[in-house]
Amino acid sequence: MINDNAQNNKDIKLITEITRSLKVSLWFVFLTFPLLVIKVDALEKTVEYRWQNMLYVAIGTFLVSLLSKFFLDQNTKRKERAALVTEPQIGFLERIFNEPKYLYPIAFAACVFALVFPLIFSPYQTNIMTTALMYVVLGLGLNIVVGMAGLLDLGFVAFYAVGAYSYALLNTHFDLGFWIVLPIGAILAALFGIILGFPVLRLRGDYLAIVTLGFGEIIRLVLENWNEFSQGPSGISNIDRPGLFGMELTLNQSINYMFYIMIGLVLFTIFFVNRLQNSRLGRAWIALREDEIACQAMGIDKTKTKLTAFALGATWAGMVGVIFAAKTTFINPASFTFLESAIILAIVVIGGMGSIVGVIVGAFVLILLPEYLRALSDYRMLAFGAIMVMVMIYRPQGIISNVRKHIQYDPEEKTAKKSVDTTQAGKS
Amino acid sequence: MEYFIELFFSGLTRGSIYALIALGYTMVYGIIGLINFAHGEIYMIGAFTAYVIATVLGIYGFPVLAIIVLAGLAAAIWSSAYGYTIEKVAYKPIRHAPRLSPLISAIGMSIFLQNYVLLAQTSDFLAFPELIPDFEFMEPIAHIVGTTDMVIIVSTIVIMLLLTLFIKKSRTGKAMRATAQDRTMAKLIGINVDQVISVTFIIGSALAALGGLLIASHIGQINFYIGFIAGIKAFTAAVLGGIGSIPGAVLGGFILGLTESFATGYVSSDYEDVFAFSLLVLILIFKPSGLLGKAEVQKV
Secondary structure (H helix, E strand, O other), rough: OHHHHHHHHHHHHHHHHHHHHHHHHHHHHHHHHHHHHEEEEEEEEEEEEEEHHHHHHHHHHHHHHHHHHHHHHHHHHHHHOOOOOOOOOOHHHHHHOOOHHHHEEEHHHHHHHHHHHHHHHHHHHHHHHHHHHHHHHHHHHHHHHHHHHHOOOOOHHHHHHHHHHHHHHHHHHOOOOHHHHHHHHHHHHHHHHHHHHHHHHHOOOOHHHHHHHHHHOOOHHHHHHHHHHHHHHHHHOOOOOOOEOOOOOHHHHHHHHHHHHHHHHHHHHHHHHHHHOEEEEEHHHHHHOOOOHHHOOOOOOHHHHHHHHHHHHHHHHHHHHHHHHHHOOOHHHHHHHHHHHHHHHHHHHHHOOHHHHHHHHHHHHHHHHHHEEEEEEHHHHHHHHHHHHHHHHHOOOOOOOOOOEEEEEOOOOEEEHHHHOHHHHHHH | HHHHHHOOOOHHHHHHHHHHHHHHHHHHHHHOOOOOOOOHHHHHHHHHHHHHHHHHHHHOOOOHHHHHHHHHHHHHHHHHHHHHHHHHHHHHOOOOHHHHHHHHHHHHHHHOOOOHHHHHEEEEEOEEOOOOOOOOHHHHHHHOHHHHHHHHHHHHHHHHHHHHHHHOOOOHHHHHHHHHHHHHHHOOOOOHHHHHHHHHHHHHHHHHHHHHHHHHHOOEEEEEOHHHHHHHHHHHHHHHOOOOOHHHHHHHHHHHHHHHOOOHHHHOOOHHHHHHHHHHHHHHHHHOOOOOOOOOOOOO
């Protein structure tokens, strides 16, 4: 009897689900009708109706609607279960990446894999990997500003442009080499970070976001229009590749060389950011992000802390900019649009704000995904946008979220019980 | 002097379009505190829908007036439908997520919609038909301000007045203001918050579609990328006027349009955007909450 009832309930639920999905599918058929079905030619005065597209939309949205309902149900069930447990729930991925026992072997394996990568794969693959690594560093740089200090920066690409153009100009006009300009580019970018930082210190949240966006656009537009300085939209070509003690490198060799330089920079950045996170300054940033007033009351200099966040974030962008110019040997303002800033921000947020491993994973996902989606050719940017939305819906905290340090007092054991990553905290 | 007046009106026209799109930004921001990056795409979709419908009707031999009305209606209806759907699909499930998640979702949605139109229609520039005919009484001043410009400016001002009235007086408008002030409290006194948010998206999208239709018939061409730059400019206008404030969005739009127009006329067209963004930075430095925005009071 009871069994029968349950069976009945299930049937009813399934039927309501199907009717709901049918409605969704009908709605999308209506929605996509004028743009997807009708195609007009104003010159020849012909109208073409592509009814087959309507069918695809109907079937596609019906299936997606059914599946997404199923996944969302699973998600809420998991959350309900988690709410019953008082212990802080830490996801599977977070647990792996916060336990040194697992993390160190994984990191070691990744390093070994990285070292032999160019020997196994083609120069084309190596080149793509170098690009992905560049975005890892950009992401980690922006993570300082957005993830740690909580300052939403939508014009991060400006600093990247500063780095790239300082190498391009210094190299073509004064014949300065890569290794000399690398620190110069970083310092120039940091200076720009401070220049931007000063006026926007008073702004908060979204006002800050739009001003940084404006700043990024101003830099790009100046580069585009000031022909005497930057050669305008045609850009600067014939930039030298980095030298290796004066040796002549073939194209393939220099691709590999570039890759190893990037690996070096990534390792350096990870080390630096990790140390920074647990330093006095890093904690000041987190405090500032959480509550500005309380933070000032604790005696933290707000101005200095914010400016260092901008400057340090910009430094990495400047360095990657120099490397970008050296890698492509040609730059023009089209590489530094707002979309670029948006993608770097997406790397930070999708990866998991404030988490180093998260940002690395985010960069690989977002940069390698469009490359390997090439099979989908025209549809790859469509899929890219859809995936960005989907990741945010199913994992709003990012793929690998940052686990906060947290110490809990357990009265029964009469000792402070430490959560997973206090081991990391103990080191600093 | 005549040149000055000409620039002034072209600035006002431009500003009106920014204002129409900025209204949608400012309303959505006021209620859920989200920079809706997909809003520019709604405007682009409005322009495309109007293009498709107007051309189809033109081929079937409808009279001009019917084409204008039907194309405008279609643009508004479908854009609203898109705005409504985007909110349901991309923003509603993550309303309580960390603040940056909806922003990234919006950027993803914007990329998706651009490519959707690119694939569904075309990547080329399309010649948009001139929908608004030249009025005879405008003849004497036609060399300074065209009929289309006049229609755009007047309709923007009318829309702003209607919208202000709607938000001040109507029941839904009151519910919107209550939701903007305090969402939890609004829920407690029986306001259907989800519905209010949907209505906000629908109104904002319809206005953007109207903007799309007007500018497309003003400039005479459209492509899938027009939403992006217009969206950024409109957002700038909304922030300039003080985000969340409706007269502010219109004022911001006009100031932005005039600045660009004068910069183009007297300095150089290359730097018009630089002037626009520099103005934004300057205003925000001296008045961090925008021209008409309320200063945020910080409570401890």
